[in-house]
Amino acid sequence: MFDFLDSGQYDVLGAFWVTVQLTLYSAIGSLIWGTALAGMRVSPVPLMRGFGTTYVNVVRNTPLTLVIIGCSLGLSETLGITLGGTTFKETGFRLAVLGLTAYTGTFVCEALRSGINTVPVGQAEAARALGLSFFQVLRLIVLPQAFRAVIAPLTNVLIALTKNTTVAAAIGVAEAALLMKEMIENEADALFAVFGVFALGFVLLTLPTGLLLGWVAKRAAVKR
Amino acid sequence: MTSVLYDAPGPKAKARNWIYSGVFLVLLGLAVWWALGLMADKNQLDADKWSPFVTDSQIWTTFLIPGLLETLKAGVIAMVIALPLGALLGIGRLSDHAWVRTPVGAFVEFFRAIPVLMLMLFGYALYVQYTGVSSDVRPLYAVVTGLVLYNASVIAEIVRAGVLSLPNGQTDAAKAIGMRKGQTMVHVLIPQAVTAMLPALVSQLVVILKDTALGGTVLGLGELMSMSRQISANYSNTIATFVVIALIYVAVNFALTSFASWMESRQRKSKRSTGAVVPARVDDMATGANSGGA
Numbered sequence: 469m470f471d472f473l474d475s476g477q478y479d480v481l482g483a484f485w486v487t488v489q490l491t492l493y494s495a496i497g498s499l500i501w502g503t504a505l506a507g508m509r510v511s512p513v514p515l516m517r518g519f520g521t522t523y524v525n526v527v528r529n530t531p532l533t534l535v536i537i538g539c540s541l542g543l544s545e546t547l548g549i550t551l552g553g554t555t556f557k558e559t560g561f562r563l564a565v566l567g568l569t570a571y572t573g574t575f576v577c578e579a580l581r582s583g584i585n586t587v588p589v590g591q592a593e594a595a596r597a598l599g600l601s602f603f604q605v606l607r608l609i610v611l612p613q614a615f616r617a618v619i620a621p622l623t624n625v626l627i628a629l630t631k632n633t634t635v636a637a638a639i640g641v642a643e644a645a646l647l648m649k650e651m652i653e654n655e656a657d658a659l660f661a662v663f664g665v666f667a668l669g670f671v672l673l674t675l676p677t678g679l680l681l682g683w684v685a686k687r688a689a690v691k692r
Numbered sequence: 693m694t695s696v697l698y699d700a701p702g703p704k705a706k707a708r709n710w711i712y713s714g715v716f717l718v719l720l721g722l723a724v725w726w727a728l729g730l731m732a733d734k735n736q737l738d739a740d741k742w743s744p745f746v747t748d749s750q751i752w753t754t755f756l757i758p759g760l761l762e763t764l765k766a767g768v769i770a771m772v773i774a775l776p777l778g779a780l781l782g783i784g785r786l787s788d789h790a791w792v793r794t795p796v797g798a799f800v801e802f803f804r805a806i807p808v809l810m811l812m813l814f815g816y817a818l819y820v821q822y823t824g825v826s827s828d829v830r831p832l833y834a835v836v837t838g839l840v841l842y843n844a845s846v847i848a849e850i851v852r853a854g855v856l857s858l859p860n861g862q863t864d865a866a867k868a869i870g871m872r873k874g875q876t877m878v879h880v881l882i883p884q885a886v887t888a889m890l891p892a893l894v895s896q897l898v899v900i901l902k903d904t905a906l907g908g909t910v911l912g913l914g915e916l917m918s919m920s921r922q923i924s925a926n927y928s929n930t931i932a933t934f935v936v937i938a939l940i941y942v943a944v945n946f947a948l949t950s951f952a953s954w955m956e957s958r959q960r961k962s963k964r965s966t967g968a969v970v971p972a973r974v975d976d977m978a979t980g981a982n983s984g985g986a
Contacts, residue, residue, distance in 0.1 A: 512701055512705065513709050513712045513713050519716070519720065525946060525949075528949075530941050531906075531917060531941060532902065533902075533906050537917075537934075541934070546734055547731065547736070588696070596699065610696055634810060635906065644810075645807065652814070652817045656817070659817050663814045667802070667806050667810070670806050671805045675801075675805060
């Protein structure tokens with residue numbers, strides 16, 4: 469039944485390691501990019517607000533598949549951008565991270581913005597009435613409350629990102645979904661076993677993350 | 693415009709905002725100029741790469757419109773099958789009987805944890821091995837199967853959130869006039885939950901439409917995304933093709949998203965209902981365990 473795992477022909481753990489790496493790099497990238505976008509969308513400068521809103525609405529409504537394949541065929545093959553990758557494999561991985569970051573950043577931005585919006589305006593008004601400066605209001609009153617409200621939606625984004633890394637298979641990054649495709653073709657008689665192994669891998673990746681961060685979010689949430 | 697972050701700007705702040713705007717505009721201009729320069733170097737800005745989309749009607753009739761129709765077809769079929777299935781699963785998760793609640797909960801959590809691409813691949817192999825579905829409709833079957841399994845689980849969560857978002861008084865009142873559990877569900881809770889869920893369901897349709905693009909690249913479904921290969925092969929205009937296809941997706945999905953938020957705001961202000969609503973979500977995930985409904 470599961471003898472295909474012992475044949476040494478397939479590196480399942482290696483493929484999942486690539487998935488984890490894609491997730492980590494893209495998570496860090498999209499956290500930075502999403503924070504920058506959220507900063508633009510809540511800033512008092514109309515032009516920045518407009519740019520942030522346009523970017524989020526355009527990228528959020530584009531399929532991730534199109535973003536990643538666009539990175540590969542458009543940026544790399546047509547324009548010759550390699551992002552410093554020397555081999556085909558390296559370049560593909562970096563392009564996938566770029567695409568995932570550009571796409572996931574919009575969801576991070578929206579999660580952060582909804583976090584800022586949960587802070588009642590009265591809180592800031594009270595802080596200003598006490599004579600706190602803009603940065604004091606931000607540091608002492610608004611951001612601590614916003615961060616605590618933001619953990620739950622960010623957890624959802626992280627889990628979605630973990631699953632979205634499989635789209636990188638479309639440009640040939642050797643992660644879990646690509647290996648699964650290959651194994652299904654070769655081990656046709658063990659279809660359910662192959663699917664079970666990969667399904668279990670993703671359950672193991674997403675379930676603990678969800679439970680742990682869900683518990684943190686419940687602990688941290690501001691009771692209103 | 694009052695914000696939690698800053699007061700309405702005075703004359704000094706207004707002047708400062710203008711300066712920031714100017715600096716930002718310059719930076720944006722530089723970025724655009726650099727990107728256009730890069731594209732011009734590779735002759736991607738030449739008129740003959742872009743003009744076919746306006747002058748050559750064949751691009752639309754042969755590739756783009758059939759592709760969009762295929763995308764919509766797969767999306768709508770998946771939605772129509774996933775809705776009743778998701779409703780049943782959602783009600784099952786709310787059941788008082790543990791022997792119903794537990795397996796349904798396990799099913800929903802399992803299929804929400806697995807990438808939709810893997811479900812599609814699995815579906816495809818399943819049809820190859822165990823059924824006689826002919827190879828020309830097999831991609832559609834596989835894509836719809838993957839989408840239904842995943843989205844039924846997501847819709848189950850939306851249904852649950854919809855029922856839980858209703859005020860407790862609804863159930864109490866139904867009990868007070870002597871309704872049984874089943875009657876309460878069918879006559880009181882579900883009809884109201886449906887209106888509360890509509891915005892979330894419409895935004896879920898956007899997620900479904902975006903996911904159909906996976907079927908085009910990995911399984912060979914002839915939908916909008918897969919047309920990019922054929923168009924750029926004919927006209928060798930990779931960048932222009934991607935831009936046009938992205939714009940079509942954005943137009944369709946933006947219309948749906950705006951419609952969902954309009955419905956949501958109308959529901960919140962509605963005088964006829966309790967104002968309970970499941971918000972149209974910002975992420976690609978079901979609202980999950982931490983959803984408090986409205």
